[in-house]
Amino acid sequence: MLYRMKVEKEKIYKISYPEQGLLQLLIMKFIYEKPSYGYDLIKKIGEISNNSMIIKSGTMYTTLRRMEKSGFIKSVWKKSEAGPSKRLYELTPIGKEFLKNMLHNIGNRIPIVQELLKFYKKELNG
Numbered sequence: 001m002l003y004r005m006k007v008e009k010e011k012i013y014k015i016s017y018p019e020q021g022l023l024q025l026l027i028m029k030f031i032y033e034k035p036s037y038g039y040d041l042i043k044k045i046g047e048i049s050n051n052s053m054i055i056k057s058g059t060m061y062t063t064l065r066r067m068e069k070s071g072f073i074k075s076v077w078k079k080s081e082a083g084p085s086k087r088l089y090e091l092t093p094i095g096k097e098f099l100k101n102m103l104h105n106i107g108n109r110i111p112i113v114q115e116l117l118k119f120y121k122k123e124l125n126g
Contacts, residue, residue: 020063021102023045023053023055023059023063024063024067024072025099025102025103025106026041026044026045026048027041027063027064027067027073027089028067028072028073028091028095028096028098028099029099030044030045031073031089031090031091031095032091032095032096032099035088035089035090036088036089037086037087037088037089038057038060038061038064038086038087038089039057039060041055041060041064041089042055042057042060064087064089067095068089071092071094071095072091072092072094072095072098073089073090073091073092073095074089074090074092075087075088075089075090076088076090
């Protein structure tokens with residue numbers, strides 16, 4: 001499980017596969033804009049999703065390690081004045097190219113998503 005999606009106060013639905021790619025793209029986007037720490041990425045994802053995407057720290061750091069192993073990101077240790085050193089994550093040229101290609105592909109699929117949303121609103125009272 002990558003994160004939990006809150007739908008109602010008493011219900012939490014577990015989501016996985018496609019969201020793993022979404023999480024990686026969000027990480028790449030934020031790191032592209034500004035090198036970041038894992039905890040900061042968790043907070044940013046929560047903010048942009050109105051806390052509908054709750055990323056556990058274990059999930060975030062496992063995802064970051066996998067992305068680093070794949071060559072999409074790199075990290076450097078930065079000393080902290082208030083505590084232990086922390087890893088600062090940056091996007092690599094390979095990661096930038098991957099992000100560009102994936103966002104291009106997503107852009108081409110917007111009409112499909114719009115069609116699904118139209119169906120959702122009309123047929124499923126969305």
